[in-house]
Amino acid sequence: MRHTYQCPLRWSDMDAYGHVNNVVYLRYLEEARIDFMFRVAEESVRDAETGAEVPFRGGCVVARHEIDYLRPLFHRHEPVTVETWVTKLNAASATLAYEISDAGRVHARATTVIVPYDLKEERPRRMTAGERAFLEGYLDDSASASRLR
Numbered sequence: 001m002r003h004t005y006q007c008p009l010r011w012s013d014m015d016a017y018g019h020v021n022n023v024v025y026l027r028y029l030e031e032a033r034i035d036f037m038f039r040v041a042e043e044s045v046r047d048a049e050t051g052a053e054v055p056f057r058g059g060c061v062v063a064r065h066e067i068d069y070l071r072p073l074f075h076r077h078e079p080v081t082v083e084t085w086v087t088k089l090n091a092a093s094a095t096l097a098y099e100i101s102d103a104g105r106v107h108a109r110a111t112t113v114i115v116p117y118d119l120k121e122e123r124p125r126r127m128t129a130g131e132r133a134f135l136e137g138y139l140d141d142s143a144s145a146s147r148l149r
Contacts, residue, residue: 001138003040005032006079007100019072025108026065029098032082033112036096041134055131059117061124063093067110073100080107086139092116092126094135 007028015021041055073080080102088095093115100108118125127135 002083002085002140003032003036003138005035005082005084007031007082008079009073009075009077011075014075019074022067022069025067025069025073025100025110028080028082028100029065029067029110029112032084032098033096033114036084036138037114041131044134044137045130053128053130055128055134056116058125058128059119060114061117062112063115064113065110066112067108069108071105071107073102073107078102084138086135087111087141089127089132089135089139092124094127 009020013020013024037056037060045054080100083099083101085097086094087097093113096112096114098108098110098112099106100110115124116127116131117123
């Protein structure tokens, strides 16, 4: 399963060449990732009504980004679609994959390695059972990061 996020484009996203600046793509990925890991994760616990801990509430950091820009993206009023899914799960990290697209055209493919983080102790931590269970619902290693190459 993939998480789908409709990301608005802003006039200020454009650079001197008239297209969306490469750095802004990372902001689009961040918006989709935050929606996925916080809003959707919280709703999954609420829907289950188990009283379980909300995934990633304890903290999570980005350890790595990789992005391939496939075609320019120009400002318009319609949002772009950012799909997010999980390609790899480890005890203390996960790899998320993304596609930024519109009207059947993929503009960028990317991956992000996330690491659960103990904010109080200021160090990485292992993934909780709830976090792992949530991410497993979006695991699709057949559409893995190898598509980036």
